[in-house]
Amino acid sequence: MTSAESDLEFIMSQIHARRRDPDFMQEVANTPRGEGLLSCIQCGRCAGSCPVGRLTLKYNPRRLIEMVNLGYKWEALFELSWLCLSCFTCIDRCPQGADVGEVVFALRSIAAKDGNVPKGALTMAKNLVETGHIVNPTASVSKQRASLGLPVQEPVPEVAKMAKKTGFSKILGLK
């Protein structure tokens, strides 16, 4: 090996080492809904059950926990955890109660603290804080509801108040 090659190898190993966070596994295990993580024995039953895993190499619930255990924060938080459907098939089948479908929520909430959230989810959340609902009826639908004698959906300002108290609005960049 030339000296240039060994330099390159050294630099790559440093990049790899810095990519990994040895405390990440415990951080996730201490986050609500992440507790089951420590029970995982990597048996792969979840991956054999996951509908997304069957369609794309991008997502694999067992690998998600593997990434968390190894401390690969970037992959776990940003590449993998947003592809889960929350269909809970994995939870139905996990023999150890690791319940990766629940761990996913813990991971997402960690990602959300830094504002790293898919645009679609962000839009829903902003709507929620501003109106109290994720989906709001259009004006014509409201008129239709009124004409049918159905209760009209009102905005709920209390939600904004609660969001402020939990710090949720800060995540969304709202005041």
Next chain:
Amino acid sequence: MKYALYLGCLIPARELSYELATRKTMPALGVELMDMDGTSCCGPFAIQSLDYTGWLALAARNLCIAEKMGLDIMALCNDCYESLMMVNETLKRDKQTRDNVNEILSVASKKFKGTVNVKHTMDVLCEDVGLDKIRSKVTKPLNGLKVATQVGCHLVRPKMLHAGVGRGFEVLDDLVRTLGAEPVDYDDKEICCGGPLRDIDDHLSRTLSNRKLSALKRANVDCVVTACPFCYVQFDLGQLEIKSLLKEEYDIPVLHFVELLSLAMGFKLEGPQLREHRVPIDRIVRKLE
């Protein structure tokens, strides 16, 4: 039987037919539905992902409204049902969490006490009303209509959470049979429709619903019946999206299970209700007349 009716946001804004059919059929089966004042969103999975305590408080606020009414909740949407139910159980069980949440609820002048339960329409139909009574109210049996059911993940999973209710994938099949139709099996019946990935990864979401729709086509069904308004969107609007983006055409009518129930009970689906369906359901309605 009296319940506080929790509508959620999707149904009252986009799927009025679901709501109207429910409001017609339930009283005819002896279930009185009381509207709730001032409800907000329940905190579905996209929201749960962002703020755990925020979600608990959001859902709990709605539970408090029902507690004040002194009534159990009947939720229409599968996701609303599971969100409210999970929060209800968590807060009833864990005092520390309950105290934390009540602290947040104080800004909304509310306090969670844990005095009510949360049910889905299917629960009310199967437990309170009972299939026998439903059968007795069927005036227009569905004449062996070949119906595929899409129960939706959150009505039955995770099994442990629904253990007390003892409900499985056959629950919607049983109802369909009671109405005189024939439930048909199809591949991948128990797999998710892909709805939750909408707006997050549309390609994957569409691939999943396409997979299910092609399984439905292979099974030669007359229509598919959904319990969850999300599954409905995936299959109904989804067919139009698939037609334009993937060039696949299915033409499988999608009905809410309460619409099927209301047809079997002799109610009519009005024009606006029919027009809501992106894939026309006229031929189904005509078949049953």
Next chain:
Amino acid sequence: MVEKSALVIGGGVAGIQASLDLANRGLKTYLVEKSPSIGGRMAQLDKTFPTMDCSICILAPKMIECFRHPNIELLTYSEVREVHGSAGDFTVKVVKKPRYVQADKCVGCGTCADHCPVELPNEFDSGMGIRKAIYLPFAQAVPRIYTVDKDHCLDCGLCQSVCNAKAVDLEQQPVEVELHVGGIVVATGFDTYEPFRITSYGYGKYKNVITAMQLERLLSASGPTGGRIMRPSDGRIPRIVAFLQCVGSRDQRFGYPYCSSICCKYAVKDAVLMKEHRADSQVYIFYIDLRVFGKGFQEFANRAKKEFGVKFIRSSPGEIREDPETKDLTLWYEDTLTRTVNSLKADLVVLCTALMPRSDSVELAKILGIETDRYGFLVPSNSLAEPVDTQVPGIVGCGYCLGPRTGDIPDSVMQAGAAAARLSEILMAGSG
């Protein structure tokens, strides 16, 4: 005054060995067995691992020795009802359930069974074979006396009329005997877990998903298919076979959290046997960890891979689906080493399920006044220093009822020896 006699409860290999060890020391031994014949689980097996010896060929001579031994009295089809007293002086009430066949007259010819009109699934064949309402549980049964299953008997009397020895007595009553013994050995063994609760595997729904014990019966030359592996739905000899490990073991949710100790070992053995039965077959073992500990077993597993071509896949499959027409099965799994999600079409799936204590082990423990753990296994008085002793002096245990230790046959035989030795200390004290 110490009674120089012992009671052994359970007629499997552990109970048989304990009885022989005690009897050979000159102690009168009563061997009580709940089912009509001694033999237990070992009699149900085809071959043992890793030596691939014929199981019943090794066991049957011991069974006959028990039957013939002057110091051993076999009480089969009998149950222990009450126990009083203490070490050296126990009084035990045993009920001999009515066989409706007179033991001293029956010659075991089988004419009665030939004529019996009732057919039922055979417990010994784990439901894979048929027996009649009057039956011998298996060909090598000891004692060779037929038994009438009154719950399913039609009372037609045909057996009685054709029996040349006039042995059938449909009016027979249970007989209660009182035994006075100095010590008791518990050797009640295990049941296999039936994984109905793991609904994604389809056990009970899909005909070609069977348990390992059911496979043993298909493999056995004296089994319901004469040793031909005929799969349940259509009798075809399967070409693609999948073994699934840890079904109900290492499972906090649906079964038992412990590892059952022997399943990885017997799966390797059974996989090799499948390859021997059909050389062009593809045999897969789906495992989480391959726990083939101890001398000879890793070597055996390596041979299975290299010489016999058994394919090992590190994966616990997510679900099994059945093709409604062919009854073939599709397994969905992730190969955790290559990290790819795949499906496998199989003709036959064998679930290696958990081993659990017998369903009545807790009740028996109450009768004896000994402790069981939350699964029903016996709790030793000191698991390190006194591993076969129970809380009651004079009562010892051996075999799988103590829990999954090494769990295999040599282990049970060794523990039986230990149990017999412990009792001998009490029973032969002061006999220079």
